[in-house]
Structures are given as C-alpha cells and as structure tokens.
Amino acid sequence: MSEIKVFAPASVANVGPGYDTFGFAIEELGDIITVSKRNDQKLNFLPSIGAELPVEPLENVAGVAIQSFLTKLGSTQGFDITIEKMFRPGSGLGSSASSAAGSVFAVNALLGYPCTTKELLPHALEGEALASKCYHADNVAPSLLGGFQAVRSYEPLDIFSIKNLEALHVLIIFPDVQIKTVEAKKLLPVTLSIKDAREQWGNVAAVIHALHTKDYELLNRAITDRIAEPFRKNLIPGYEKVKKIASESGSVGFNISGSGPSMFALFTDESNLTSCSEKIEKFYSSIDLSVKIHISGINSVGCKIL
CATH class of the missing domain: 3.30.70.890 (GHMP kinase, C-terminal domain)
Incomplete structure (x- = not known):
C-alpha cells in the first residue's frame, strides 16, 4: 500500500467538569487526510482544503505528530500529506487533534502497523501540543480511539473509556x-x-x-x-x-x-x-x-x- 485516505473525527472535550480529562468523538464531522509514500525522506504538505494550514512540517500539527512517530521507529520514509477540514480551526471541536490523530494513524497503516492505535497517542499528543502550547489528550484520545475517553494521568499517560453510550x-x-x-x-x-x-x-x-x-x-x-x-x-x-x-x-x-x-x-x-x-x-x-x-x-x- 502506497497511499491511504483516513477519516479522523471531531471531538468534544472537557465535557463539563472534566477539564483536559474527558472527551468524546462525534460522527460525520472531522478531517479527511490523504497520505502517500514518497521516494525520498521529505514530509511534504500539499495545499489544504477547507482551511489554510502551514505547509512547513514542524509548523503543522500533523507534521510534528508524524515526525515524532518516525523518530520512534527510526524511519526516514517521506510522505505527501493532504488535509481536508470539514470544520474550521478555532471551533472548539478539536481541529488540531483530528489532524494529529489522523496523520499518525495513516502513517502507521502505510508502514504496516508497527504500533497499535493506542500506542500512537503520545505522538498525536506532540502535534496537539504545538497548537495549544500544552499536552492534553481530551481531544486527541477520542479522535484516535473513538468513544468517550477519560485521562486518569498524564505522567505516565493513562486513559480509560466509557462504553455503551448509544442512548445519547x-x-x-x-x-x-x-x-x-x-x-x-x-x-x-x-x-x-x-x-x-x-x-x-x-x-x-x-x-x-x-x-x-x-x-x-x-x-x-x-x-x-x-x-x-x-x-x-x-x-x-x-x-x-x-x-x-x-x-x-x-x-x-x-x-x-x-x-x-x-x-x-x-x-x-x-x-x-x-x-x-x-x-x-x-x-x-x-x-x-x-x-x-x-x-x-x-x-x-x-x-x-x-
């Protein structure tokens, strides 16, 4: 597989009293991220759709997340990345988290799944931290993993999920x-x-x-x-x-x-x-x-x- 397209959902964070702790993913709203392998080591961001995003990899949350993941793997694989926003940044729906989560999810798949989805969370957090100037997983975790996620601890990172919320x-x-x-x-x-x-x-x-x-x-x-x-x-x-x-x-x-x-x-x-x-x-x-x-x-x- 040399190219992949993924959907990374938007999310609701805090959920009342759970500041930087509670979050849940929502349906049909999020980022569509297309990633394809290159024949060199470059992370190349093509023009985004739906919002103007940085094309410099270390100024883009997806670029920071991908680079963190590649560094962990010791990989120098290059990629072309296109991000389509279904909702604009600054909405309160985890725009940066969707980009960070979806990008590492896509790269993990293209590289043959060297990590579980949950193991991608620290790398998506690196991208999210670029946007918010701090580490918080209440958007990243539900966007990546789905459902209602709660962060018990950040040091070390420890999360758990609430199941069976179909009635809401x-x-x-x-x-x-x-x-x-x-x-x-x-x-x-x-x-x-x-x-x-x-x-x-x-x-x-x-x-x-x-x-x-x-x-x-x-x-x-x-x-x-x-x-x-x-x-x-x-x-x-x-x-x-x-x-x-x-x-x-x-x-x-x-x-x-x-x-x-x-x-x-x-x-x-x-x-x-x-x-x-x-x-x-x-x-x-x-x-x-x-x-x-x-x-x-x-x-x-x-x-x-x-």
Whole structure:
C-alpha cells in the first residue's frame, strides 16, 4: 500500500467538569487526510482544503505528530500529506487533534502497523501540543480511539473509556465566532478555592458514575464546571440563552465544547433534540448571528480508513 485516505473525527472535550480529562468523538464531522509514500525522506504538505494550514512540517500539527512517530521507529520514509477540514480551526471541536490523530494513524497503516492505535497517542499528543502550547489528550484520545475517553494521568499517560453510550444523542451548536485554544487558556484561574475544587471533584465522579449507570438526571446535574465555564462563556454570544433553551427542551447535559465557541447538548429523546435545534436556530437568527448545527451520536470508532 502506497497511499491511504483516513477519516479522523471531531471531538468534544472537557465535557463539563472534566477539564483536559474527558472527551468524546462525534460522527460525520472531522478531517479527511490523504497520505502517500514518497521516494525520498521529505514530509511534504500539499495545499489544504477547507482551511489554510502551514505547509512547513514542524509548523503543522500533523507534521510534528508524524515526525515524532518516525523518530520512534527510526524511519526516514517521506510522505505527501493532504488535509481536508470539514470544520474550521478555532471551533472548539478539536481541529488540531483530528489532524494529529489522523496523520499518525495513516502513517502507521502505510508502514504496516508497527504500533497499535493506542500506542500512537503520545505522538498525536506532540502535534496537539504545538497548537495549544500544552499536552492534553481530551481531544486527541477520542479522535484516535473513538468513544468517550477519560485521562486518569498524564505522567505516565493513562486513559480509560466509557462504553455503551448509544442512548445519547449529541447536538453541536457552533455560532459564527472563533476562539483560539491558546488564548482561551489564558482566561483560566491559576488557583481554585476549596469550595470550588470540592464541587468539581464531586461532579467529575458523578459524570463517570452517571454514564456507567445511565442515570441521566444525575448526568444533567453533574455537567457543570468551576474551572473554565465561568470565564469562557462570556466569549460565546448567547451562551446563557442557549443553555436555557437546551434545559427547557429536555437536554440531559449541556456545556462548552473544548475552548468554545461550540457548545454541546446531550439528549436521550431525538424529538427533544430536534425541537431544541429549531429553537436555537431561531434565537441566533433573531440576533443576526450565523450558527451551524450538527446532530450526531457518540462515535465509537475513532480514526478509520476510507
């Protein structure tokens, strides 16, 4: 095999209280990455589609991820890489993570699968760190592996997944503004009060328990955040109104997706989701702001060959 095309899904990170810890992959939205072998050692990025991305390998998250992987293998194989973006960077849906995850997944396949998919995670993290200026796996892990992933530890990296979430339907709300992850991180507090920390820990435990037991009333109460949401919500036009619409429409969980501006709402009833979507579109129309709506399940597959 000398050429491959893969799909790397977008993802929702943080998921309320799980700052840099929780994330899940979504369906039908992500990156399409085409990689082909070269006859030399060069990593060559062809013009991207859907967004303007750096062509210099060490300035591109996919290039950094691939180079990290090749260095581990001791390989000097060169590649041509084309990235097609189905959603723009700065959306809060893990754009850089999709590129990093999909690129190492593709190269691993072209080289005959020297590593398991999970073993690719540290290399995808290297690429993600270029974009966000820190290591966080809450987008990379679900994009690469699929499903709902939780990071227990970064040193050493230790993740686990929550299974059997087919009952949850996801509404993604993406108002037409852009927020860069590295800028959004600057808004966050460097310390937490004991009161806020205690509540955050309780909500983290409650989200995991609620997902395992299908206790969606508990899930709805627990998807609140004391670290990022109080500061980042002010960057998102209409945030409190959209949150209120979701709650009144029967959502079982609502919060900011990653750094925003995208938001997510979880539903167990598809008719409630449809009604909520219509009301949110009507609201944004009333304030003359464009909004994109995406309806999905939780993607259990992650990166896949097309």
